Amino acid sequence: MNCLDYRRALLAGTGEADAMRVHRLQCAGCTAEWQEHAAFEGALRQALEVPVPEGFAERMTTVPVARRRRFLAAAATTLVAVGAGSYAWLARQDPLALACIDFVMKEEAKSIMMGAMPRAEARVALAGTLPVEVLEGVGQVRHISPCPFNGATAYHVVLAVPQGKVTLLVMPSAPMRGVRHADKEGMHAAVVATKNGSVGIVGADAAVVMSVAGAFQAYAATRSA
Amino acid sequence: MGFEDLVRTHARDLYRYAYWLARDRQQAEDVVQEALLRGWRAFPRLRERAAAKSWLFSIVRREYLRALGSAAPQTESLDTMDLPDERQELFGVEMRDALMALPASYAEPLALQLLGGFSCAEIATMIGTTEGATMTRLTRARQALKRLVAPRERAGGRT
Structure with missing residues (x-):
């Protein structure tokens, strides 16, 4: 290790490995750099540790209890309506549904950062597959943007429904039949057919995903009737 | 747990x-x-x-x-920030101001590294990038902070 490697490693904050320590003990310049860096790191850590509201941790463990109870009651109602057998699909891992979950975990942030498309353009783009009016009938549309997905262009939608938020991937070029499902790292996905395509629904809550998928299936059934 | x-x-x-x-x-x-x-x-x-x-x-x-x-x-204004008035914390306050000036894409990996204790590989997975890109962001973030903080020190901010 030389001085340049040592100082690069310090700046990346990866900690002082054995090889670094050996170099520092033999180099007065890097020893001085290390001492200055230690003071810098202390100040940086202190600056990052912004004051936390008093009793915050306790509030986070106790206040949401009422919301949890409301959720359990709502989820129980949904389960009765959908049928207990519906949860059998959670064990199935469809590749397209898994790709939808991977998108949420790896690509969604970038897609949101790049900004939403104008709503008028979105209305035109989705009209043939899953109209914005249908989305607005299910929840509040927070974001729509085109994105590369599964080798084609899809539309990334963030939809807020009364029970929480879900991510949609509207896929005009992926017609399908039936329902596909996946479950990965606490996220659930269902892919259902729409007019001239399909839509993937991803969320942390299986009951909410199922509920939204049901609404889109109802729309697709109406269109084909 | x-x-x-x-x-x-x-x-x-x-x-x-x-x-x-x-x-x-x-x-x-x-x-x-x-x-x-x-x-x-x-x-x-x-x-x-x-x-x-x-x-x-x-x-x-x-x-x-x-x-x-x-x-x-939203960007928090200085009026609503809790600024410690202890003299020995002056350096930390300046650092916090510098952090506020840092783009979120650079401040985030720093927060994950120093608050969460995550490795570069773990941070890369969490923010959806490569380990190398994460190390680059961490390095540039520290370089930027040093540049932002140092002039104040030279101007007598820590007397």
């Missing part, structure tokens, strides 16, 4: 992480509360309990980005 123990252990750092994403105290609290509710629902299905800490941080990140879908991030 049960979910409530997990929350009790990490709530403070989750709040701080959310703060450095949102730069707003109220939004940070809202994001963490919503994220923990989602986490509570999904916790029974979490297979890798050893990775629960990074899982919680990732949920906070996702929840913040979902919130971004409806509202632009």
Whole structure:
């Protein structure tokens, strides 16, 4: 290790490995750099540790209890309506549904950062597959943007429904039949057919995903009737 | 460790992480509360309990980005910042100002590294980039902070 490697490693904050320590003990310049860096790191850590509201941790463990109870009651109602057998699909891992979950975990942030498309353009783009009016009938549309997905262009939608938020991937070029499902790292996905395509629904809550998928299936059934 | 123990252990750092994403105290609290509710629902299905800490941080990140879908991030004004008045903390305050000036894409990996204690590889997975790109961001973030903080020191800020 030389001085340049040592100082690069310090700046990346990866900690002082054995090889670094050996170099520092033999180099007065890097020893001085290390001492200055230690003071810098202390100040940086202190600056990052912004004051936390008093009793915050306790509030986070106790206040949401009422919301949890409301959720359990709502989820129980949904389960009765959908049928207990519906949860059998959670064990199935469809590749397209898994790709939808991977998108949420790896690509969604970038897609949101790049900004939403104008709503008028979105209305035109989705009209043939899953109209914005249908989305607005299910929840509040927070974001729509085109994105590369599964080798084609899809539309990334963030939809807020009364029970929480879900991510949609509207896929005009992926017609399908039936329902596909996946479950990965606490996220659930269902892919259902729409007019001239399909839509993937991803969320942390299986009951909410199922509920939204049901609404889109109802729309697709109406269109084909 | 049960979910409530997990929350009790990490709530403070989750709040701080959310703060450095949102730069707003109220939004940070809202994001963490919503994220923990989602986490509570999904916790029974979490297979890798050893990775629960990074899982919680990732949920906070996702929840913040979902919130971004409806509202632009707000920048906290100096009037509402809790500025310590102890003289020995002056350097830290200057550093906090410098951090506020840092783009979120650079402040975020710093927060994950120093508040969460995550490695470059773990941070890369959490923010969806490569380990090399994460190291570059961390290096540039520290270089920028040193540049921002140093002139004040030279001007006599720490006398």
